[in-house]
Amino acid sequence: MFFSVARLRLPLASLLLLPALARAHEDALFTSSVTYCAPPEAILVQQFDVAYFAANSSVNFNISAASVLPNLNVSATLYLNVYGMQPVNLTVDICSLFGGALCPLPMYNFVGWDSIPLPPSLDVASKLPGIAYKIPDLEAFAQLTLVEVGTNEVKACVQSTLSNGWSAHQRGVEWTTAAMALLALVAAVWQSIMTDALALLPVRLLDLIYLYQTIAASGLLGLNYPVVYRAFTLNFAWALGLFAASPSSHIQNSINNMRHLTGGNLADASSGGAVPLVNRKMSPYNLPPSNTFLAPQSLLARVASLPKMDLVKRGVEHMARTTVADNKVLVGGDVATVTPQSSNVLQPGIPIYVNSIGIATANAFMTIFLIGLIYAAIVLAALALAYGVAVWLGRTKSGRNSDRLTDFRQEYAAWARAWGLRAVLAAVIPVLIFSFYQWTLKDSWLSVLLSVITLLAISAIVLYSYYLILRTAVQARSSPSPPAPSPSTIPLAAPYAPHRAWYIVPLLLAVLVKALVTAFASSTGLAQAVIFLVTDALVFISLVIFKPYRTRHADILMGFLGIVRMVCSGLLIAFAQSLELKPIPRVVIGIISAIIFSVAVLVMFFNIFVNMGLWRLLTDVICCGRRRRAGNRALASNPSHHGSDPSILEKGGSAGASQQQVNRPGNPTPPASESLTPITPGSEWSAFTDTTGTTTLGEPLPRRWSFQHSRPPSASAESPSASSPQSPRWSGTTSPSTYLSALPSQRHSRRVSSSAPSPIEPIDEHCAPEEPA
Structure with missing residues (x-):
């Protein structure tokens, strides 16, 4: 017991440390994505990172922006939304930051960061529950609005989704x-x-x-x-053939090029993921409907010609020219805004799902298609490798003597077809969903053509296998000897009872209905x-x-x-x-x-x-x-057995529980001068009788040691019971050991009193021994 409890010390200690490890994670909310919430006209925000630390109730921010209007004085309004709650809504005087370097806003590409302690009157800590720092995939965002002083016109507005570092996607x-x-x-x-x-x-x-x-x-x-x-x-997107892709993914870039060359005009995937482009009435924003806005090309061109000023160095302007690409502005830490040629709002359903892992909406089917080709190549190579291994093993000495290997080589064709069908069945759901969905996009004619070909190929294989199963089921109803299903259709027939093989039809219909609804009813x-x-x-x-x-x-x-x-x-x-x-x-x-x-x-x-x-x-x-x-x-509790037979110790010391030792007597030896007549072996005792009918026995044996090998009967003196064809013990080819193994087992006590020998009645040679109870 001590050792069992001792082994639990490490797991218990780990469990006790879990709260401490959770507390070691700093309670903070920080930026995960940034997007515009008003048209950028006079101010271009290239980066806006914000973080709230619960330990000192402060807000840290890192901003990179540019102003193209002279003499522009603005005030900043910071708004925080957590699951629909609004714990923070304050206005910050820009002129009080960086020693007044931002009042008025300089016509530079200025970058800087600062930490603002929140006033105690806001009492943000009481408005934010502790679970906000622990719950995975927090739904919260911060909004920064720059309003011109005097006119109250919105000059810039950005929204930054917040995260606490925890996520269910791992x-x-x-x-x-x-x-x-x-x-x-x-x-x-x-x-x-x-x-x-x-x-x-x-x-x-x-x-x-x-x-x-x-x-x-x-x-x-x-x-x-x-x-x-x-x-x-x-976490299970890989089961549909969707694997997370980076902006530099060769597969996704190849699909983009193919689509654009074959009539595709939908947007490519954003490097910032799907969250910045989600409609504001949906999670994580939970706001009334609104739009995301694009940076106009005229503003991008004017910002590109401005010098850069580093506000962190306090008054030291770095007048080096900077270049901003016309089609890519960094916001929220290397998150690209949407280009004018793309859609600015992702629709719920498949678009948000696939863009969350770096796959563009129009690339979903083509990703499935290319992954499917790789999948098919792996399956074919594995089947070929299995056959090659079987052939190689068949040439070895042990392989030539293996019946199982010989049977496998003979049945390999059916086995390979069965596993090929299983591989196709695993691909039915993603092919149906994304082939149907590709038809709704009307993007690239080559993608549509490949989706039709793929769907027809999968349907031909599956429907033909279904036909064979149903034909076998119909024949089984009308024939007294139903035929066995084809080995190649075993993956479909194996789960079901023979008279319920038709159940595959409603399951296929259920999959088809779900795929059609998912693809065509997303609105x-x-x-x-x-x-x-x-x-x-x-x-x-x-x-x-x-x-x-x-x-x-x-x-x-x-x-x-x-x-x-x-x-x-x-x-x-x-x-x-x-x-x-x-x-x-x-x-x-x-x-x-x-x-x-x-x-x-x-x-x-x-x-x-x-x-x-x-x-x-x-x-x-x-x-x-x-x-x-x-x-x-x-054994350790009974020192008297320390010197016993090692073979008994290896058996777990079953005899060690007894306080006394019962010595097993040896087999009796019949007299050499007298001819012995063998008798039928008893159910529990072996005996030898002489010609006068008297019994020659050694010491009585306990029941647990009752079986002994008897001398085989001679041709001149056979036991009547042994020659009787009605004998259930020796009839046919039944051996004594086989018969004894068929006897009802008896539980034996380990106490000496229960295993002590009992008196034995003499056995008459003309009477059959008494059967055990």
Whole structure:
């Protein structure tokens, strides 16, 4: 017990340190993106970084701006919005900053930073709850408005979204979920080789991939998602073939060039992500509808000709000329504004989702297409490698003697077709969604053409496999000896009972309906969520009624996943823009949905873990370790056994629990001068009889040592019972050990009194021995 508790000291200490580690994270809110909230005419803000520190209730800012009008005196209004609350709304006198260097605004590209202690009268600390510094994907923004003194005209306005450093979108989560899928893939391939075509792990692999894709696709609807839920779904974007891309991504740049050369005119991805371009009535802004504004080309050209002044050096103007690109102005720390040739507002749904990971809206399908080509090449190479390894092993000595390897080489073609179909099934959902969505963009004719070709190819493979399954199911109903399904269609037929193989049709229809609704109904998010809920509810009801899977455990697992999908689809309704739900309730519902999906992922991983046999191995190791430790403690508590037989010690000291030793007697030796007649072996005793019928026995044996090898009967003196064809013990080819192994097992006590020998009645040679009770 002491050692078990001692092992818990490190985990307990870690748990106790978690609050301290959380407190070590400084409570602060800082800029994550910047965009305009009024047309820039006289002042161009190139960078505006702001941070609020709760420790000293101060606001730090770093600004890079340029003024093109002479004698312009402005005042700055700083506004803070956190989940719809407004804890800060103050006006700062620009003339009091930097020793009056900004009054009036100089006609320079000026840069500078400062820290402003907030007055105690604002009491910002009491207005900002502590959870604002800990909750992931905070929905808050700061707005800086420059108003001309005297006329109260807005000369510049920028909005900066704020972050606390925590997010539900983590690289570690992506790698962990991908590792889970890879482990399931390796185990599924191995099980499909070593067992039969109806192996369970390949089925669970597809179920896991579908769960990942369901979570990712739930963030593609035209809803006003809380930022935390969208960030959570981005962890599973890789399951749809969407991988985060940087502004310098060669794949994305190649797609951009291809689109522009084939009639595409939609915007490329912004290096600042999707948040700065989200409509202001949606998260994280939660404001009435408004527009984002562009910097006019005339203002950019005038700013490019201005000298630069560093306000941090206090009065030392650096008059070097600077160059500002006409199509790119840095704001919020290397975040580019939108160019005049692009759309300035991202629509909810797929545009915000894909732009959040650096993929332009018009590049979504082409990204899926190129990733699909790489995916197909990997699958084909893996299948070829598997065949090459099988051929190489077949030429080895051990391989030539392996029946399993020979069978695999003979069945390789069907095995490869089955795994090829599984690879296609894993790509059905992303291909359907993004092919349909590409048709709504009307951007590049080559992208549309490739989407049609890809959709037709996938449909031909899947629909033909569905046809074979349904044909087999119809023949099974009309034929007394139903035919077996084709080996190449096993991935579709394996999960279901033979008489429920038709259940693949409603599942395919559900996937098709969701893909159509996601692609073509993005303007009505509420309708999308309702259709998702109805579809998942119908699938769950059909599952409860028909119970289509092969085992009850499979029905329960699929029913659990059906409930998860149905509940989360119902919770999506709360994100509809028309309902205008407050920000905080939406965030709570988003976190609940993320938790439910996370639990489903853990359940699926545990299921795969058990089906791999690792759970049984783990329990065996733990149980054997406990038994071994118990045996060692028993031996240590009984010093009289320290000198006993080492073989007994290796068996865990089962005899050490007794205070007395029961010596096993040796086998009796019959007299050499008398001829012995063998008898039928008894059920619990072995005996030797002489010609007079008397029994020659040694000491009585305890029941646990009752079995002894008897001398085989001779041809001249056979036991009647041994030659009787009705004997259940020796009939046919049954050996004594086989028969004895079939006897009912008896539990033996370790106490001496229970294992003491009992008197034995003489056995008559003409009577069969009494059967055990």
